[in-house]
Each structure stands twice: as structure tokens, then as C-alpha cells.
Amino acid sequence: AAGVIQSPRHLIKEKRETATLKCYPIPRHDTVYWYQQGPGQDPQFLISFYEKMQSDKGSIPDRFSAQQFSDYHSELNMSSLELGDSALYFCASSSTTGAYEQYFGPGTRLTVT
Amino acid sequence: GQQLNQSPQSMFIQEGEDVSMNCTSSSIFNTWLWYKQDPGEGPVLLIALYKAGELTSNGRLTAQFGITRKDSFLNISASIPSDVGIYFCAGGLYGGSQGNLIFGKGTKLSVKP
Secondary structure, eight states: OOOOEEEOSEEEEOTTOOEEEEEEOOTTOOEEEEEEEOTTOOOEEEEEEETTEEEEEOSOOTTEEEEEOTTSOEEEEEOSOOGGGOEEEEEEEEOGGGTTOOEEOOOEEEEEO | OOOOEEEOSEEEEETTOOEEEEEEOSSOEEEEEEEEEOTTSOOEEEEEEOSTTOEEEETTEEEEEOTTSSEEEEEEOSOOGGGOEEEEEEEEETTSOTTOEEEOOOEEEEEEO
């Protein structure tokens, strides 16, 4: 079965640079979630989109923004990167009827140097 | 913010043993989910629970939604080496945003062959 696709899988950036992470949800899933996971931590919810509209917002820094496009893929844009932004970033998707059943992608490992 | 207390934090067991872990909270949840995460990969959904008292199995895994709706447990029977990983509980908070999950801190399972 098709899974959530994330790209790139690994990304190395320098401080103050920008980064864009992409997420392609499971086909027919209309909701996308973004999580940040630091080393040894649990996933922390950043933001979610349903039908291209922001549906919920968590602990997302103001330097980050995200959007969902007409084909339901989503992009997380990160500016003025800081060393503390180094983490695994996961995208998850769900369908309207199973909103809590979130299926996670393989993640993007972002390293800020 | 809302917290889930997941225990134990880590377990080191013999292959073939049964494993039990749980999550508790002072808040009421609509949904409980259990995920397994391997190093550097995305969490994989194991079991989703939607009703108080519900007991659901997935192979050697069994999970229950506590009657008070404030807790859940996961049992793994006859553990094998590939069960190694970090297990996260996640809850959908009653009265919270649809699809907004709160994660426990994880239980790290190590299996000795």
C-alpha cells in the first residue's frame, strides 16, 4: 500500500539559511500533520491542514510556515534556521473519517550547522 | 499543557517473555493509539482504540482503552528480537481539536536473544 512520502530524507543547512520540506500524503487522505522530533524525544505537533486550510497549530515557531496545495501535498518552510532546529521532521496524513489514525512518513533529518 | 505519563521508560527482557506498558493521564481521551518507532524512521501505527473498555489485538499485540478513558495499556506476547524499538502511546483529547494527538514519552524495548 502507498505510504506517506517525504523529501528530502536528509538536509544539511547552515545557520540563518532557509529550508523547504515536502510531504505527499497517502492517496485520498485530505489531512496533513507536521511534527518535530528531537533526539530521544517524542514527536511534537507543529501544524496541520485539512482541505488546504490550516486546521490546528501547535508549537510551531514564527520562523516556520506551511501550506497544503490543491493536490494535498504539503510543504514546511523554515527560515532563519537555528542550531536548535536540527531534528527529525515527520509528516503524517489521515482521512476525514479516521482523523486520529495518523500515518507517518519516513521523516526528513534536518541538520543545521 | 496536557501530558501522558508512559511507563516504563525502558525495558530489557528475554526473548519469549511477555511485555506490558501503559499510559495514564489526568485528562479524558476520545482515542488511544499505539505506535512503534525504529531508529531514524517514522512511527508506525500498531493499534487504534475508540471506545472505553475496548480490547483490540493485532497479532501478538493487545491494547485496551481504559474504562475511565484516562489510560491505556499495550501488551506484547512472546517477544522476539524484531520487537525492539520505541513504543509511543498517543491520545486524542476529549474536547480537543479533531486529529490533534498528544504523545507519551515512549517506552524503549530491548530484547535479549
